[in-house]
Amino acid sequence: MTLLLDTHARTGTIARINPVAKLGAAFLVAVPLVFTIDIVSAATALVLEALLLPFAGLGWREFWVRTWPVWLAAPLTAVTIALYGQQSGTVYVDGWIVHISSGSLQLAIATMFRVLAVALPSVVLFATVDPTDLADGLGQVLHLPARFVMGGLAGLRMVGLFLDDWRALELARRARGVADRGRLRRFLGMAFALLVLSLRRGSKLATAMEARGFGAPGERTWARESRFGGREWAMLGLGAAIAAISVAAAVAAGTWNFILGPA
Known part of the structure; x- marks a missing residue:
């Protein structure tokens, strides 16, 4: 969980781009891949x-640490489809519920590549996004409601505390001698305790934010300006270019398979 909120300064070219442009580029890449299944x-x-x-x-070590669930999920998805x-x-192979054919193998490989192509840029781009910068972009560039943006930012900032709370609960239960047996019962008990603690903390946070005027009517001012300029438009252009080239390559190869088309 702490890796999700590890927002130390980045030096990459893409890392300095407005988060709204990063999310937009990931969306542009994902849209055509969602509507087709081809290699x-x-x-x-x-x-x-x-x-x-x-x-x-991102360094290579950090890249693999953040993306290993994607590399694990993609082959498992392919095996299931195969x-x-x-x-x-x-x-x-045709026995009971297992059916392996050339068509299912092609579909499995195409699905694996599609999962990687959609998930990897999303994970990498999100890893370089600072939550505060994202909130500034959503509020100033996309003009989303300030109450929604600030509430989401506060909730995202609290995610990093979950792991610390879980460790504290585990140590407390061990100190009381109630964490030595029954792993499933221990997990359920700690999960319920963490849920109660989260609800209480969320209520206190909401009250504190209301007291500081976060829910006041009227236009909100922002401490930092969120800029959207040439680099951001170039990022969106790259996302659109990747999507267009991918579609053009599939059409040229004759493999384009529009999954919403007529059967």
């Missing part, structure tokens, strides 16, 4: 994204 478009997007990863401001997906073409 060419996903693989093309993944290769183009890999060329930009060195500019994100075993239980709709069979077509040459059938290799």
